[in-house]
Structure formats: C-alpha cells, structure tokens
Amino acid sequence: MSHLPFDPLLLAIAAPLALAVAIACGLPKRWSVRLAYAAFAAPALMALHAWWHFSAQPLDRGYAFLARYSTGLDGLGISLHLGLNGVSLPLFVLAGLVGLAAGLYALQSQAERLKLYLMLLLIMQGGLMGVFASVDVFFLYFFHELALIPTFIMVGLWGGRDRNYAAMKLTIYLTLGAMISLVGLIALYVKSGAHSFDLIALREHLAAHPLGEVVQGKIAGLLLVGLGVLVSLWPLHTWAPLGYGAAPSSAAMLHAGVLKKFGLYLLVQVAWPLLPAGLAHWAHPLAWLAVVGNVLVVGFITIAQRDLKQMLGYSSVMHMGYAFLGLATLSVAGVGGVVLLMVAHGLSVALLFLLATSVHKRTHTLALDEMGGLARHTPVLAAYFVAATFASVGLPGFANFWGELAIFAALWEFSPLVTALAVAGVILSAIYGLRAAARIFFGPASARLEKIAAEHPPADLAWAEKIPALVLLAALLLVGFWPKSVTVALNAELTRVAPTAPAASLSPR
Amino acid sequence: MGQILFTCFAAFTVVCAAGVVFNKNAVNAAMCLLLALVGVAGLFVQLDAYLLAFLLLLVYAGAVVALFLFIIMLLDVKGRHAVGFNKVAVFAGLAAFALLLTGLGTFVARGQLDTPHPSNVPAVGADLKDYAIQLFTTYLLPVQIMGFLLLAAMIGVIVLSKRWEGLDDIK
Amino acid sequence: MITAGLNEYLIISAVLFCIGFLGVLVRRNTLVIFMCLELMLIAGTLALVAFSRFNGTMDGNVFVFFILTVAAAEVAVGLAIIVALFRKRHTVQVDEFNSLKH
C-alpha cells in the first residue's frame, strides 16, 4: 500500500523503542545521543510521510496503511493491527511532531542522567506512536500505558516541586482512570459479542448488532469516568496541575501534548461511533460538568495561579473542557472540532511547556510574581511565548481557533446556554494567558531579573531550543492557515462512521 | 450391650479430650490425650476396625504421646503458666465456645444421615488382607509418597535438631 | 458388635473436633495446642472409620493409615521446631512468639 519497502507505522513505533532497548543494554552515551536524533526524527518523518500520502491511499473501511501482526492472541481477537484513518492520522502526526520537539529539546537540555532520560522519552515516544497507529483497542490501551509509565518515573526523577507527591498522585490517579476505562473496554468487548478488540471488527459487528441503550449507557459511563480522569474532566482533574507543575519539560510536553489526548481519542474513535446512545445518555451531565467545571471554575482558578507551570497545567485542564463539550454535541462538527482541538492544543501546550522551561532556565524561577521585563533580554523567546499564548487563547491563524470555533458552532444546537457559558470561557483564557505573558516578559524588569541580568544577562533563545519550538509553531500555523490539511480526511472519516441516528433526536432539547 | 459400650467409650473419649483442653498441666494434658486415644480406639473396635484401633494405640499412644511427654519433660515447662487467662482471652474463649456449640447444634440437627442397619453392610475394615491388597495396588502411589514424606520429615528434624559443624546454636 | 448408628459416631467425631478446635483457640502452651491439633485429626479419622463401616467401602479405612503417618510426621517436625525455638526463647507460650508482626 505504501510505496516504502517497510511498514512506516511499525517503523515509527519500533525505532524509538529499539533505541530505548539499546540504551538499556548499555549503548554508550555518545552513540545514544547521536542515534536519538534519528530515533526521534523517524516517527516524525514517517508521520509526515503518512500524512502526505494519505489522500492517495486506497482506504479499507476508512483505514490506510493497514498491517496486521500476530502476537499469539488471535483467538481472543487481539493482534497488533496497525493503520491510520482520518481521525488517527492528524494525531499520529501530532505525536510525531511533538515527540520530535520534545526529543530535540531534551537533547539540548543537558539533563542529569541524560541516557536514562532519553531512554524513557523514547519509550514514551514509541508508545505514543503506537497509540494512534493501533486499530486494535487492546494495543491502543497497551501503548498508552507503555507511554504513561515513563511519565511517572520522569516526574519522580527529574520533577520539580513536590515531585514525590506529584509522581505518586499522578500514578495512582492515572492508573485508576486507566483501570476504569479498561473495565469499560472489557465491557464493550464482552457485550459486543464480536470477540475482538479490533476496532474495524467491532464497528462492523456493532453495525449489524447494535447494543441496547442501557448497556451503551453503562459502558459509556465507565469510559467517560475513566477517560475523564485521564483527560482531566472536572472534578477528576486535580492530578493535572500538580503533575504538570512538577514534570520535566519533555515529559510534560509529551504528556500534556499528546498522551492526554488518548482519552479523547478513545472517546472519538470508539465511544462515539459505537456507543452513540450511551454517549447521548451522558451528554448533558458531561456538558455541564465540562462547561461549569472545566471551563469556568478551572478558568477562574487558572487566573489565580502564581506558578507558570501550574498555570499551564490548569489552562490545559480548562481546554479539555472544550473538548468534552465538543464530544457532548455528538455531531460531526463537534467531534471534528474535538479532533482539531486535540491537535491544536497538543501543539500549543507542548510549545508552552517548552518555552516555560526556557523561561525558567533564564529566570531561575517559575513564580509569575517574581518575573517581569524578560522580553528586553530575550525578544525571540518572548515572541514565541506570545505566539503560543495567543494560539492557546484561540487566535485565528492558529490551529486552536478552528477547533474552538467548530465546537462552539456545534454546541449551539446542543444548548445555547452551554454555548454562552463556554464562549465566556474564552474571555478567561485571554485574561490569564495575556496576564502571564505580560508578567513574564513585559513591564519593567523585576528585582530578581535585575540581579540575574547584572551578573549574567539572560541569552535569547538558542537555535537548539528554537528548532523544536519552530517545529511546533509551524505546525500550529499550518493547520491554522490551512485547516483542510487535517479536516478533509477527518471529515470523510467522521461522516462515514457518524452514528446514523441524528444526535439531536437523542438529546432532549 | 453395644449401645452401652458405645456410650461409655464415647463419654470417656469426650471427657478425656476435654481434659486435654482444660488441664493446666501439660503432662496431665498429654495423659488425657492418651486416654482419649484409648477411647477412640475403643470406638474403632466397635466399628470393626481392629487393625486401625491397634495402630492408633501403637502409633499415637506409643509414639506420638510418648514423644510429647518426652519433650515436655525435656523442656520442663510446667509451672510457666503465669501468662494466660486475661479478660479478653476469656471472653474470646467463651465466644468461641458458644460458636462451636452452635455449630455443633446445627450439625446435630441437620447432619443426620439415613443409614442401613450395619448388619446389612459388610464390615470391610475387619479383614486384614483387604488393607494389604489396597495398599499394594490401588494405593501404592500414596504409600510411596508417604515414604518420601517420612524421609522429608526425618531430614527436617535432623536439620532442625542436629549439632552441625560450624553451627554453634545447639550446645 | 456394632450397635450405635452412624449419626452417633458422627456427633462424637464432631464433638471431638470442636473440643480440639477449642483447645487450639484457648490454650497458650504450644505443646498443648499441638495435642489439640492431634485431637482434631483423630476426630477426622473417627468420622472416616465410621463412614467406612456404614458405607461398606474400604477407602476410609485405608485413608486412616495415611493420616496416622502424616500426623506422626507432623508431630515430629513440629516438636523439632518447638524444641529449637525453646532453645532460643526459653518458652513455649505462643504469646511470646511475636517477633514477627505488623
């Protein structure tokens, strides 16, 4: 199917993992670092390759690049089945790009115990590529966990404030969420009667034998709660700000940027087409939780944050609220908006975490109150930060805008009141976003910065930091200016699998 | 006649068994155990299991209880009864007693089996030869295993008790 | 010679079992606890023999052979452990063997 002599998806997964294994086996540091460039670049290149050639691929039930590898569990309907469809393609590319950026940023970071750091990051990267390349729900989950484990360790080892508590809380919370969603997946597996975790098989089977509404509702409830923890649905979110506040930059980039999207991805890819009635059953509570909790309450809480990374963590929680809102609409536009937002938020939040670390490197603090006037020394860093901030605020020209717009547009039909509240959140995000940018970069120099500048004026963004940032920014702008690069395939896939019953008839007006 | 004998043996056994539990002195308890075993052996005889009755006395009374007595004497533990019946323990013991009694009551009330009259059933345990045949055919494997079990127990006792070179914990 | 019914034997067996269990519960002397454990095994053998007799099958009786052997082995090992422990702790009271806890 692909004109490459190998499976690009498998390579994207295997390359980072192979290097991680090699490092574990004692590859010398020099070679580890050198090969790491290749291992981080490979998934990104493969992802771009897949993206570039996707439209020319013949689609098999919506999927391209399909390949199946047996793992000895075929009898249970489990196999390593790789492929990309319109939904997974943009996220696969997202994972590749953010991975590349995180990898490059890690390579320049001179972190303590760099080899271990790289190894964990590579495992994460391999897992992430696997998540979005898997057609098999089992492996979807499997790769998610594979990518998740290094996060815990990285938070614990290289974390900042409260790292021990953060690592522990993160681990327990996320495991709990994963367990609950696993139970939901098991329920789907058993109840569907398809005897398969293969998404294609599940879809075909359920199209012929749909589940009853009650069963759908229960499974969807399990998935929503479990994945709600993973995606930080209010009030299950308290791990997120703490964890991101403590996580080292590359881990935070990959987790907040990509890994966290797993829950939404599963909801979009599995729950929405397979359990429409179930989701419809929860749509209203979900929407209200998301809009009141995630968007408004967390929005306000974000305003109160004084630590840059914590603020980013909270803002990330807030934006996930929009994603849940889009999902609650159950419409192609809303769900498409969710996917767009996932991609956009992934890129922008990764960029913000990257830049926050760069800021920290220069100011030696993350406390917003102690910063000020940095832009004078580092105009380029300021520019990138401002761009990233405006991206996350939803400025047109950046990818985030399209996601939010589509979600808001779809949301009106669901409930005008919810739409109004959700749109009000946009004001909040402008408030905290701009305030943070202004606190860090503008105004007169803070006393702390003066002191630092007197000894050793902070240097502007170096190329090693700039390139990963540029990768992310370019992607944000590309999608912002040319959303069709994502939405053509996305729309085709979503329209194809959209539940036949219109969402409006399922949800009370 | 048989009924009376049964009653006597049964009562004797139970009383002696209770003696094991309630006798403060370990030596006396061991003696009670011995007597209880004799009672059980009597019951065995009534059940036409002569060989087993004999074996019970031989193995238990002859070996096990003797061993107990020997160890009790060796360790000379009598008179070390200062610890023991505190309030909680007494309460727990009473509660246990009540529970066991209740259980026993249920058992007696509901555990009744209809049986044919024993005279209609062959007394299979009476014939010595049957044991031999069984042990050497059907149960040959368990017998072999038993050999290993005894070997293991023996090795175990040796390991736990022997004075070894370089190991000075047993003087 | 047999006159009493199966149920009577069973009751005696159960009573013996309960007495043994009670002994294990309330006694603090390890040696006595052991004796009580033996009583429980004997109760089991009594039930087996009674069943064997009333059911007319040989298995129960043969089983008793094995039980007696097992009991003897158990006592041997158990007493060895008790003696070894006594050498260390100079007591046979179970309350005092509590270095392993929590």
Added chain:
Amino acid sequence: MDATVTQTVVAPYLLLEPLGAAAIIAFFLRKRGNWAAAVSVLAAVLVCYRALKMAASGLRFEGGIGSPGGEWLRLGDFVVSLGVKYDDLAALMLCIVGIVGLCVHVFSLGYLKDDAAKARYFGGLSMFMFSMLGIVLADNLFMMFMFWELVGFSSWLLIGHWFEKQSASDAAKKAFIANRVGDFGFLLGIVMCWWINGTVNFAALAESHAFSTAIPLLLFCGAVGKSAQLPLQVWLPDAMEGPTPVSALIHAATMVAAGVFMLCRIEPLMVPDALTVILWTGVATALYAALCAVVQRDIKKVLAYSTLSQLGFMVAAFGLGSVTQKHGDHSHTYALGVGAAMFHLTTHAFFKALLFLGSGSVIHGCHHEQDIFKMGGLRTRMPWTFWTFTVGVLAIIGFPFIGGFFSKEAILLLAYEKSPVAFGLLAFTALLTSLYMVRLWKITFLGAPRSESAEHAHEGGVILVGPLLVLAGLALWLGRTEHFPAGFAGVLELVPDGHAPAVMAVGVSAMLIGAVVALLGYAPAATDSLAAKSPLVFGALVALRNAFDSVYDAYVAKVQQRAALLLNYLEYLFLAGAIVRGIAGAVGFVGMRTRALHTGNLGVYVYWFLLGLVLLWGFATGSLGF
C-alpha cells in the same frame, strides 16, 4: 465575468501582501529596522494603490478565496468559507484604510525613526493592515470574526509596543480583553445566526427572512467592544499608550470604525428593537465621551475621547436609520443610517487621522510631552502642524462646508426626524465637541510656551508633515458626498439628503457656542481654567470619567481576582484536600488498622480461622449467602 474572476484572484493578493510583509519582517528582518520599514511601507503603498485602482475600476464582485466556494473547512454540516465581497461599502472602506494606512506608515517612518524595535513596529502595522483588509473584504461573518480577532491581536501588539512601560503593557492587555468581552457576544451572535439562518454569508443573509432580535444585538456586542461603545469603552483611552501613529490608524480611523462597518454589513438582519438599543448606546457613548473629553490634559486622551464620541455618533446614526421595511409584497430598504454612519466614518477617518498625526507631530516636536498644559505657543514653532491641525479641528467641530459638517449634519437630520431626544443630546454633544476641541487647540497652540520642551518644539520634517498635508487636503475636500468618486454611490446615495434649516441652525449654533465658550473660557495657562472657575463641574466630570475605570478596577480586584482565589482555595481545600487527600488518608488509615491486625500472636491468629469457619458455616447452612 472574466474580470470578476480575475479580481477574485487579485483580492487575495491584497491580503497576502501585508501578511507577507509581516511574515518576512517577523522571520527575517527582525534586526533590520530600516529594511523592515521599507518592506512594510511598500506593502502599504501596494494596498493603497490596489484599493484606489479597484475602486476606480468600478468593478464590484463576490467570490470565494482559494476555490469557487471558498470552502476553508468542512466538518459535517459546519462549513467555514473565506470569500471576498467587494461592493461599494467595501470599496469605500478599503480606500479609507489604504489611504490612512499609507499616511500613517509614512508618518511612522519619521515618528519612530530611532525606535529600537522598529522592525516589530512595522511588522505589527503590516499585520494590522492584513487583518483590517480581511474585515473589509470578508463576505461572511465567520471570516469577519477571524480578522476581527486578528485586528485585536495587532492592536495588542502595537499598543504594547513600548512594553517596558507597565502602563503600556497593561493597556494592551486591557484592550484585548475588553474586545474579547465584546467578541463573546459577537461569536455567539454569529453561531446563532448560523443556526437560525443557515448561513453567515452576507449576500445570503440579505435574502434571508428569519428575524430575531437576539442575533443583531449579540452581533452588536462585537461592535460595542471594537468600537468602544459604552460600557466597553474603557480600553480606548488607555490604548493611547501606543505610539501615536498607531492611535491614528487603529484607534481612530480604521479599526475602531470596524464596528460601525460591521453593523453596516449586517444591516439586513436588523429589527427595530435592536436598532433602538443601538441608537441609545451610540447616543450615550457620544455624550459621555464628550463630557469626559472636556477635562482631559493629555492631548491624545482628548482625541481618544473625541474618537469615542464620534464613534457614538456613527453608531447612533446607524441606530437611527437603518430600517428595513419588508411589508406585504412591496419591500424596500431604507438604509439611511448606513449612509449617514459610513459617511461620518469616512470624514472622521480622515480628520481624526489628521488630528492624531498632528498630535503626533506635536508630541514628537515637544520631545514626547503629552500634557497640553505644558505646551502652548506651538503656532509659531510648528506652523505646518498648526495649520493642518486647525483644519482637523474645524472639520471635527463641523465648521460649515468642510470635513465633518455634512456628515454630522446628516446624522442630526436623521435624528431630528426620528427622535427629538436623541437629536437634542447629539446636538449638545456637538456643542461639547466644539468646546473641547477648541480648548485643546487653543491651549496647545496659542499663548506662550509653558515648558522647556514646548520652548524647543520644532517641525519633524517632510516625512511627518507630508501625511498631514495629504490628510488635511482630504479632510477639507471630502466633506461633501458630491466630492466622492462615483464608485461609492452604493453607500453615499443612502446619505440622508436635504437640508432642514432648523437642523443646520442648531448644528451651527452648537458649534459656535462651544467654540466661543472655549475660546473665551480657557486661557492658555498651565492649569485648567474650568477647574479654577468651577471646581464642582470639573470634579463631577473627572468623577464621571473615572467612574467606569473604578468600576472595572473594582471588578477585577474585588470580584474576579477574589473569586479566582476563592475557587482556587476551595479546590485546594476540598477537592484536592478534603476529598482526594481525605480519601487517600482514609484508605491509608484503614490500611494501617488492617496492618495492625497482624498482631504476631498465634493465639489470636487461630481466631481468624474460627471466623472463617463461622462464615463458611453460615454459607453452608444457608444463613449467609445470596
């Protein structure tokens, strides 16, 4: 038809040139200020040239960008398309943006000659041009909203140009956030419009027959934010922290007028109730801002409030007249308000840009002194500036037959016919306009210099004066609809015609009274004469001016920040604390107790077996079990 297609292709160039300039500057010319300025000015020239050429060609067209339908994103039924609607309205606006933009670009060359971040400044200007053109050309609300946001961003960027100043940084933030508040309603309105009418395309909306009061009102929120109407007007005076040319272009001539432009675009959606709201919002803003302007000391602040006031005029004009009557089988649209508003927008754009650039020249001449009470005597020191500024003043106060006279007259006429109360208030506002502008003019330029910097004031050279002259000429010339090229007829023929003598009399007398009071009442002194003569009135006006700011400050400090802290605290206390840590603690406690069950005492352990046996016995006898 061919030509139309060609133009559809050309129109994106119009957008891409400034965008390209901005991108080139951002990525390549960051440290080369002069090159950046050159690129930016080149883009502005191109824009101006194309705008004029397209307007002159008389070609009007509509079409998608990129593809025939201009579809830019499709998700299910939700479609966003980008397209150009180039009608007379757009042509007029385009010309205004092009001309004023070019003037400001050129003026900036001089004004920011030595600025360290020249490249960023010119990049921002180009970015603004791009965004503004997008608004002008947009053929649907989604597209307009996108560029709407982008002008907000450019505005943020340029207001905060001197970001080292805390006040500039704050002002930029405030502007963006206040606009966001307006956009909240705007976006809701767009989404609602999309669901109710099934389209957001202006042409299609004109055909639609679904009427709702909510949609125009929500959309109006956008205008309230962007055009700084009450109660979101607070950001505009603060926005004067930006460089003066920026104030001229963005915060006087074009961007803030975009709200009015947008209203004109969505005029077919209007219903009487909505218009009433719009009218009174406009009137209130006009009056309020005029009152505030009277007590300002900062030359730019006076102009800022006058801008607010004039914007109020425009909004009120729109609210007065745009009545669409579609009754029975005969349907006709009387969009007189659109004409009046756009006419005033046009004249205002030129004379206000002129005034701002003039003030820029003054500030530049006085070494960045902005307090008018520290100026004085500039008439002789900066004659070019003085005369062009005078033209601007005459235009804004509605001196007969030049500049704003006719456009203001048109509005008053409309008001006179529609609403006597509005007429009265607007006339009073006109009086005030005259009062504060003449006050400003007199104190700034007449009398003796009152400070060192005024003493050494000087003209800024041809680069600064040139644009002033161009704008002065336009302000003088473009006072009458007849003077406009025919290409804008589509808009200008809507301007209310006819001259009611009474209205004219009221207008002229208001102007004269205001001017005379100012000329007589204010002395070119270092203190405000009103404050000396009537401290009570002065104090009241100052308080009025400060009222909104203090309300907003109080809201931010007392409500928003406290709510945020409270929620944060509550989350910390209850969610992360009581619930999460509480559950963890409870589980941990149970764990400790459970662990403590391992007493190590064999005598106790055997009771566990008894417990197990009892439970099992319960199951076996049926007293437990399910």
Added chain:
Amino acid sequence: MNLDVVKLAAADNHWAAILPELLLGCLALALLAAEIILPKKWHEHIPTAAIGGVAGLLLSLFVQRDAAGGLACGLDLRWAGTHTFNGLLFHSANGQLLRAFFLLSALLVCVLARVSLARQRMPRIEFYHLVLIVTGAMMLLAQAAHFVLFFVALETVTIGLYVLVAYFRTSTASLEAGLKYLVMGALSSGLLLFGIALLYGAGGNPMLKAHTAGSMGFGALGAFLAANPHHFLASVGIVFVLAGLAFKIGAFPFQIWVPDVYQGAPTPVTAFLGVASKAAGFAALLTLAGGGGVFAAYDWLVTPVLTAMAAATILFGNLAALTQHNVKRLLGLSGVSHAGFLLLGVVASRTVPLATGAVYFYLFAYLLASFAVFGVMAHLAGPDDSQQTLDDYAGLARREPFLATVLAVGLGSLAGIPPLAGFLGKLFVFIAAFQSGARWLLALAAAAVAVSIYYYFGWVKAAFFDAPATGAASAVAADSGPSPARAPMSAALRVTLVLLALGSVVLGFFPGPLGGLLASP
C-alpha cells in the same frame, strides 16, 4: 477379592505416566546419597547438579519422541485425558503445564537458594532435597483425582514446607515463622480432613441416590454431588475443604499467617511459598471448585463463598499492604491480593471457559514477576533477611541500576501495568470475570489495582527516587557489617534475573504459545 482384580489394579499403576515426578524423587535421593558418598570438597557442586537436573527435567517436558521416532518440541501430551493409578491421577494438558510451572519454580528456588544459603552456615544439600520432594508432591497434587492422593500429596508439600520455613534455625524469625506456619497448617489440615471425611461419607451413603463406592474419587464424587445438590453434610464437607485450600492460597480469612511466615522464612522459601505453594492450591481449587470441577453442582454454595472470599481477599491484601515497609511482608500481603484476583478467575471459571486459562496465565506471569523481585531481594539481603525494608532500597537505582530495573519490571508486572505480563494476566481474568457477570467484584478488583499502585510504586519510588539513607546505615548494611559482606552477583543469578525480566516484558505483548492456553480453554 480375587487375584485378577488385584492384578488389574496393579496394572493400572502406569509409572511411566509420572516419570517426571519419579525422576525428581530419584534426584532428591541422589542428592542425599551424593552428600554421603562424595568427598566434602565436591559438595559445593551438588546444588549445581540439582539445578541442572531440574532444568533437564523441565526441558524434557517439552521434548518428546514424535510418531516418526525423532524428537519434537511441545508439551508431552501422551497421557493427557487419561486416568492412571486406579483413578488417583488424572493427566491433562493443564496438568502438564503445571508440572512445568512447578519445575520452573523449583529451578528458580534453587537458584535463589544458592544465593541465600551462601550467607548461612546451614546444611545445604538437605534444602535442595526438600525442595525437590515438595516440588514432586506439588506436581502430583496438581494431577490428583482422588482425595487420598490429594491429601497425601498436600501433606507432603505442607510438611516439607514446615521444615523449609524453619530451615534457618539460627534465626528466631525463621523458627517462629515455621511454628506459625505449622500450627496454622495443621489446623487447616484438620479442617480439610474433616471435610474430606464428610464428603466421603455422604457420597458413599447407600441411602442416597447416585451414591458411589468410589466417593473418594473426584469423578464419582462429582456425579454424586450433581445428583444431590443440596445435601447438608456434603455442603459442610465442601466448605471445610475450601477452608483447607483457602489456607494454602492465603485467602481471607485464612490469610492471616501470610505476612509473618513470609517474613520469617528464608527468602527462597518465601518465594516458593508465594508462588509454587499458592499455585498448587489454585490448581487444586480449580480441580475441585473450578469450572466443571467436583463441586460444580454446588453452585449455590461455592460461587457465593468464593466470590465473598475473593472480594475480601483483594481488599484485605491491598489495604494491609498499603503502609507496609518490610518488603517480605509487603510481598506477602500483595500475594494475598493476587490470590484474590486469582480467586476472581476461579469464580469466573465456573461459568466461563476462558477463565481457567486466564488463571494459569496469571500464575505464569506472577511466577516471573515474583521471582524477579525475590531474586533482587535475595541478592540484597543480609544474613538475616527478615528485616529488609523499603528504606534499604533507597537509591538502589544509582548503586545497582541493573537490579533496580529488574525490580521495577517485576513490581510493574505484579501491579499489572502494561506492557508487562501481569497486565495480560489481569486483563484476561477481568474479561472472564465480566463474562461471568461478577461485575461488582470486577469493579472492586479494578479499584484495588489502583490502590495497589501505591505500594508497588512506593517501592519503585524508593529504589529510583529516594536518596540512599546516609549515616546510620540500613538494617541490611548493619547486619552485614562493612560493605564487602555482599558477594558480587553470580552470573547464574544475573542471567536468571535477565530472563525473568525479559519474560515479563515479552509475555506482556507477545504471549505467543502461552496465548494458546487462553484461546483454547
């Protein structure tokens, strides 16, 4: 009884069917003989011979003569599906698998024992001898189809373990653990025996329908129980037998001995107890109470009992482990919770065929992970290995990255985190549980997994994140005196640990042939 019957009975004793057990017994005897015969200086090679022998036996299970007379790989299934020894034994594919399981456990215990015994001045050969005998008994126990053999094999295992637990007689802890295990074990034997007696008596009662002369045999007893599904004595018998087995697997409330005994026992024995002994208990439980087992007809009793037991066991194990610091106690308590998960599988297996395979898979995953952890523990332990705490692991990742990695893999697998084998085990058990309808139990188990993360991750945290204890050295270091006390890791242990960790990882995503276990239940 005529002679023909006798001959027939004798002829059914197919000794070839239990060749592995026989060879193991011979090996055990040979070890003792070698100790007596061989000169002292050769004694150190005897354990190696034991390990080699067990490894050979293990391999031999997978190599057999095919029809053409050549050698073929794969489990030897010649006897599968047949009864031998007059119905005392029943051979099956699962039985073969369990043989492999126990042999593998024995092999690993022997490897660990070499590490642990090296630090003790205890007799060595006897230890291996006992391990081999116990292993053989376990293998027979897993294949038992008759209560007499069942009891005899079980007691052989138990008594062997009494000795092994108390083996380090110089340590009070070891002896105390031995005593506790002995008393509890004997008590449970008493319960079991009484239960067997009742079942035997009820099944053979001539007044009941479908009564049978072979009521000690599982098949006949099962048929009898099926015909009398509500007989009181039988149900009492069943719960007594279940109680006896619950002690073996450490299920609530018969789990109370677990931490004490695990702590006191020598580390290899703890591993043996935790893995092999538990597996033997589960094998027996599956035979008796699993799907299609002897107690199949007593669904009304067995299912609620096992369900309640599973729930309580999972809860108790996890809660008690939460704040535990002694690593051996921690592993014991975590083992209790694993028993709960396995019980979940046993409950499910009553209605879902997949569950049996799931339980076996779980056991294999558990074996790999547990021995990985125990291996690390054994290596790190001082002479008194009952006092190791989490603090001793602080900074392990810096000192011994290899050990820390193996530890993390093992703990991760125990916690059931993908991509490790433990996850697959849990997943399959959960799927089976869901299929069987034990939804609430499943929910509880899922929550417990999250709770268990706390202590597993806490351990990993100690090893990876915490700074090593400074100044007053840890208990281990204090016991072992100055640092050189710990010998460098032997190559055998290192290879073993690598293989265990690798197995845990690979089995996690590529179960390969073991996957077949699940697909064809």
